[in-house]
Each structure stands twice: as C-alpha cells, then as structure tokens.
Amino acid sequence: MASPSRQAPVIIITGTPGTGKSTHAQMLADESPIPLKHINVGEWVKERGLYEDFDQEWQSYTVDEDKLLDELEPVVAEGGIILDWHTCEIFPERWADLVVVLRCDHTRLWERLEKRGYPLKKIEENNEAEIMQVVLEEARSSYPAEIVVELKSEGTEDLEANVERMVEWITLWRKDHGEEV
Numbered sequence: 236m237a238s239p240s241r242q243a244p245v246i247i248i249t250g251t252p253g254t255g256k257s258t259h260a261q262m263l264a265d266e267s268p269i270p271l272k273h274i275n276v277g278e279w280v281k282e283r284g285l286y287e288d289f290d291q292e293w294q295s296y297t298v299d300e301d302k303l304l305d306e307l308e309p310v311v312a313e314g315g316i317i318l319d320w321h322t323c324e325i326f327p328e329r330w331a332d333l334v335v336v337l338r339c340d341h342t343r344l345w346e347r348l349e350k351r352g353y354p355l356k357k358i359e360e361n362n363e364a365e366i367m368q369v370v371l372e373e374a375r376s377s378y379p380a381e382i383v384v385e386l387k388s389e390g391t392e393d394l395e396a397n398v399e400r401m402v403e404w405i406t407l408w409r410k411d412h413g414e415e416v
C-alpha cells in the first residue's frame with residue numbers, strides 16, 4: 236500500500252525503451268496541476284554512477300540496484316515524483332500510487348529504436364520484450380491491479396489523451412487525499 240501521508244502522488248511511467256516514457260513524463264510534468272519532479276532513472280544512474288559496469292555488447296549499464304534504491308528513497312518519500320524507467324519491479328510497492336505501462340506496436344517501436352541508433356541485437360531484444368509484454372506482466376505482478384494502467388503510445392493523439400487522463404487522475408488523487416487542487 237502506498238504511503239497515506241504523501242501530499243502529492245508518486246507516478247511510475249514504465250514500458251519497453253522507445254514506448255514514450257520520457258516524452259509522457261516531460262509533458263505530464265509541464266501540464267500537471269501540482270509540481271511534479273520528473274526523474275529519468277536511467278539518466279540518474281549514469282549521472283550519479285549508480286552502476287556496477289557498462290556492458291559494451293549490449294551498450295547498457297548494469298545498475299547497482301541497492302545504491303539506486305537508497306538514493307531514491309528520500310526523494311520519493313517527499314511525493315510529487317514521476318519515475319521514468321524501463322523496468323519497475325525493483326521499486327517497493329509502497330512507493331507507487333499509479334503505475335502507467337506504455338505500449339507500442341512493434342513495427343513502430345523498431346523504427347523508433349533504429350532512429351536512436353541502438354545495435355540490432357538490442358532492437359531485437361526490446362522488440363521481442365514488447366511483443367511478449369514483459370514490462371506489463373512485471374508491473375502486474377509487482378503492484379495491485381487497481382493502480383496499474385496500460386496505455387497505448389503510438390501517435391501524438393495517444394500522448395495527449397494519456398497525459399490528459401493522468402492530469403485528471405492527479406486531480407482526483409488530490410481530492411481523495413483532502414488536498415486543494
């Protein structure tokens with residue numbers, strides 16, 4: 236159960252790389268009725284050296300999860316956070332008020348990852364993970380069903396509608412927690 240004492244919610248935006256997490260998180264931070272801090276967890280890991288090493292073959296960092304959780308804990312406890320990462324199961328259940336899992340058609344996802352210059356192997360791995368809905372299953376097995384929401388992120392109309400829904404959700408959350416909106 237998420238902390239009842241927070242005055243602003245913690246929203247996890249997750250999904251396979253390229254599904255649109257950072258784009259959504261940035262737009263939500265801009266449009267939210269209350270201040271929200273967008274934490275791009277991958278960037279945090281790099282900037283703060285919260286990794287064990289860098290895997291050349293996969294072009295990715297091996298994250299030091301204990302260090303990451305220790306650094307995030309006091310920040311998340313304040314509330315008003317958007318956690319943007321391609322995995323979510325390491326975050327304690329009590330951290331999350333809402334978990335948004337972004338989904339994208341695999342052909343479109345392939346194009347986005349190609350544009351990003353990912354090695355073929357990494358594009359294939361992520362594409363397969365999206366088809367097998369790995370992140371969605373992970374979210375469903377880590378958090379209560381009622382806080383996990385799957386949203387399509389293929390075109391800009393999806394992006395706008397998703398952000399609008401999240402803004403509405405924040406407004407309701409604030410009312411439910413006795414806060415002025």
Ligand SMILES: Nc1ncnc2c1ncn2[C@@H]1O[C@H](COP(=O)(O)OP(=O)(O)O)[C@@H](O)[C@H]1O
Pocket residue numbers: 250251252253254255256257258259347387388389390391392393394
């Ligand atoms: N719903 C969407 N509509 C249009 N373009 C999108 C959408 N979601 C993501 N994109 C585009 O896909 C690319 C990857 O998005 P990004 O937010 O960086 O993904 P992630 O943070 O999940 O890796 C960006 O070029 C972004 O503009």
